[in-house]
Amino acid sequence: MSVIHGHWSLDDRLERILREVPFEVPAGTRAVTVKLRFDRSLGVLDLGCGSPDGFRGWSGGARDEYTITEEWATPGYLPGSLEDGTWHVWLRLHRVPPQGLDYTLEITTGTSVPSQPIAEEPPHGERPPRRDVPDVDGLRWFAGDFHAHTLHSDGTLTIPELAELAAARGLDFLTVTDHNTTSHHPYLAGVGKDRGIALLPGQEVTTDRGHANVFGDVGWVDFREPVDSWMRHAAREGGLISINHPLGGDCAWLQPVTERPRIAEVWHSGWWDRRWGAPLAWADAWRPDLVAIGASDFHKVGEDGLPGQPTTWVLAEDTGAIFEALAAGRTAISAGPGEPLLLKLGDELLALDADGLILVRPGGDRQVIRGERVLVPAGEGRHRLETHENEVMAICG
Numbered sequence: 109m110s111v112i113h114g115h116w117s118l119d120d121r122l123e124r125i126l127r128e129v130p131f132e133v134p135a136g137t138r139a140v141t142v143k144l145r146f147d148r149s150l151g152v153l154d155l156g157c158g159s160p161d162g163f164r165g166w167s168g169g170a171r172d173e174y175t176i177t178e179e180w181a182t183p184g185y186l187p188g189s190l191e192d193g194t195w196h197v198w199l200r201l202h203r204v205p206p207q208g209l210d211y212t213l214e215i216t217t218g219t220s221v222p223s224q225p226i227a228e229e230p231p232h233g234e235r236p237p238r239r240d241v242p243d244v245d246g247l248r249w250f251a252g253d254f255h256a257h258t259l260h261s262d263g264t265l266t267i268p269e270l271a272e273l274a275a276a277r278g279l280d281f282l283t284v285t286d287h288n289t290t291s292h293h294p295y296l297a298g299v300g301k302d303r304g305i306a307l308l309p310g311q312e313v314t315t316d317r318g319h320a321n322v323f324g325d326v327g328w329v330d331f332r333e334p335v336d337s338w339m340r341h342a343a344r345e346g347g348l349i350s351i352n353h354p355l356g357g358d359c360a361w362l363q364p365v366t367e368r369p370r371i372a373e374v375w376h377s378g379w380w381d382r383r384w385g386a387p388l389a390w391a392d393a394w395r396p397d398l399v400a401i402g403a404s405d406f407h408k409v410g411e412d413g414l415p416g417q418p419t420t421w422v423l424a425e426d427t428g429a430i431f432e433a434l435a436a437g438r439t440a441i442s443a444g445p446g447e448p449l450l451l452k453l454g455d456e457l458l459a460l461d462a463d464g465l466i467l468v469r470p471g472g473d474r475q476v477i478r479g480e481r482v483l484v485p486a487g488e489g490r491h492r493l494e495t496h497e498n499e500v501m502a503i504c505g
Contacts, residue, residue: 168261264409287312318354321349349371371434377412
């Protein structure tokens with residue numbers, strides 16, 4: 109085992125926020141373990157790993173140690189061959205106090221493989237019946253969520269546990285977007301099939317100046333590069349990119365970008381008071397053809413929203429075509445799977461379970477909805493349902 113002691117100053121953080129601490133992996137190594145120690149009452153250091161062949165994992169501030177072997181790895185990290193040569197511990201200086209922050213790294217390389225921790229599988233539950241929502245020209249409305257986390261980053265649930273929770277809430281699909289990693293991707297399809305929900309691949313590209321989701325199995329997106337490179341990566345590999353919680357406190361969107369992405373989390377679980385119109389104003393200012401989605405940003409029960417809180421409804425051929433339908437802008441958002449809903453059905457809008465709510469049209473005209481299942485003419489642009497106190501209850505693009 110090798111031990112490295114160091115100190116990061118506030119000047120270090122301002123000069124370059126992502127630091128790489130090198131260490132050597134000899135030939136024949138079958139396991140690498142890294143342990144990080146620092147005073148968490150003073151600051152935050154995010155943790156990751158790079159090998160001679162590139163990215164090997166990221167856990168941010170969620171963990172202070174990881175193990176990588178040929179057969180398995182700590183969630184957030186990629187198992188596989190351990191090439192000999194110079195590896196790097198990645199440290200992002202997320203929060204460093206004025207007096208600086210001491211840290212210690214303990215790095216162990218060995219030829220024996222430690223036992224893999226085995227998580228207990230949750231029991232299979234039942235999903236509620238589907239909501240009575242009409243098809244449109246052979247396409248179907250699917251209920252889902254585009255933003256959730258597991259143990260592969262800073263969530264608390266395993267992938268099967270998350271799938272069970274989302275299915276029990278009546279969701280048809282869930283995009284799993286762990287921070288700065290793709291280690292969860294290989295497990296999604298199998299677990300989703302087993303649990304009766306489509307688990308779709310994503311990753312939350314996370315920086316101190318804003319977060320963006322990249323949707324699709326597009327390979328790891330290098331969060332260390334400028335946002336324009338994320339855009340190029342997604343486009344080159346057939347993925348989509350979304351701006352996350354653009355008004356989200358200390359993770360609000362502050363990143364420069366040459367071409368603004370068309371998709372954005374207009375409705376995030378952090379929108380605590382939906383009478384506050386800033387997210388809608390931001391959406392209108394971002395770009396005129398913006399595709400609005402909703403996101404729970406689920407991490408653990410009791411924090412953020414539950415999966416599907418809010419729910420994004422996507423009009424698609426099947427759950428395998430969700431991203432294609434998203435790119436086409438066929439979305440609507442409700443506060444939850446069973447909450448009042450506004451859907452575009454060709455030239456009409458369906459207001460479902462919305463009796464007494466107010467339909468707000470793009471130009472500002474308002475109409476009270478009378479009845480639980482009401483059809484009204486649809487215009488161009490974003491419509492929404494509100495309460496008499498201007499609380500947003502549903503959005504339709």
